[in-house]
Amino acid sequence: MAVAAHRxxxxxxxxxxxxxxxxxxxxxxxxxxxxxxxxNGGMYSLSIAKVGSGICIANALAIxxxxxxxxxxxxxxxxx
Numbered sequence: 001m002a003v004a005a006h007r008x009x010x011x012x013x014x015x016x017x018x019x020x021x022x023x024x025x026x027x028x029x030x031x032x033x034x035x036x037x038x039x040n041g042g043m044y045s046l047s048i049a050k051v052g053s054g055i056c057i058a059n060a061l062a063i064x065x066x067x068x069x070x071x072x073x074x075x076x077x078x079x080x
Contacts, residue, residue, distance in 0.1 A: 006045070010035045 014035045017023050023031050 007036075010038055 014032055017031075
């Protein structure tokens with residue numbers, strides 16, 4: 001969802017700049033294509049989010065296994 005929001009924001013910025021005639025039309029420079037390229041940069045953020053999520057899950061599992069309370073010894077095991 002974050003990548004889609006990033007792409008739609010980039011496109012809406014292009015449309016706003018175009019409607020206000022802020023962009024200069026140059027045949028050798030495609031502004032819309034450049035903004036789409038910038039919008040694809042959202043994939044970089046998605047990759048960082050996935051790596052961060054993986055690290056958080058690994059950290060939670062490590063804490064769960066390393067700091068778990070030992071099981072109490074049952075009365076039957078003590079009598080043997």
